[in-house]
Amino acid sequence: GDSVTQMEGPVTLSEEAFLTINCTYTATGYPSLFWYVQYPGEGLQLLLKATKADDKGSNKGFEATYRKETTSFHLEKGSVQVSDSAVYFCALSSFTGGGNKLTFGTGTQLKVEL
């Protein structure tokens, strides 16, 4: 079945540091890939997505590229801010059984300090 593996946290960085959160996936067919972010006490919000190989999703300075050859979708940001502190979830969506559904990784907590 489909699965997503992402690096365990927490990841602690200083403000303006470079961020990478690794994500790899296993899927049958041709999934779409997503990064969601969850701030404390809130629901999940879409951060970015990519629907085909070599697509790059980007939003709020975050980027991720759909790499089919390495089955990866790593999240990067060149300079993190304290406000980026949150839990980040990698997910894939596959169209099976007559519908779409998201399969999530375990989440990576990011803490950004001054």
Add this chain to the structure above:
Amino acid sequence: DAGVIQSPRHEVTEMGQEVTLRCKPISGHNSLFWYRQTMMRGLELLIYFNNNVPIDDSGMPEDRFSAKMPNASFSTLKIQPSEPRDSAVYFCASSQLQAPAGNTIYFGEGSWLTVV
């Protein structure tokens, strides 16, 4: 535009009581999902509906859990009887049904359930 609306936001109940969580999906969306989030198990898909019909309920943990979607704008997740291990955040989410699977799934703010 209104997002996915869930109620209640927070509920504390005693073991053995019935709990009903409610969800209003985004207007025009025809897929609805119920997820559960715990520290131990992360995010788990419990059940999802397409066009008000349950498609996959393999994630529903026990017969104590049931979900309905009587119309396109309303769904419930019921736990009867509730147990302390059901304490979690329950998220409802919705999307437009489309192949391939590029459509974004939008989440509500969650219902934070504590069973004591």
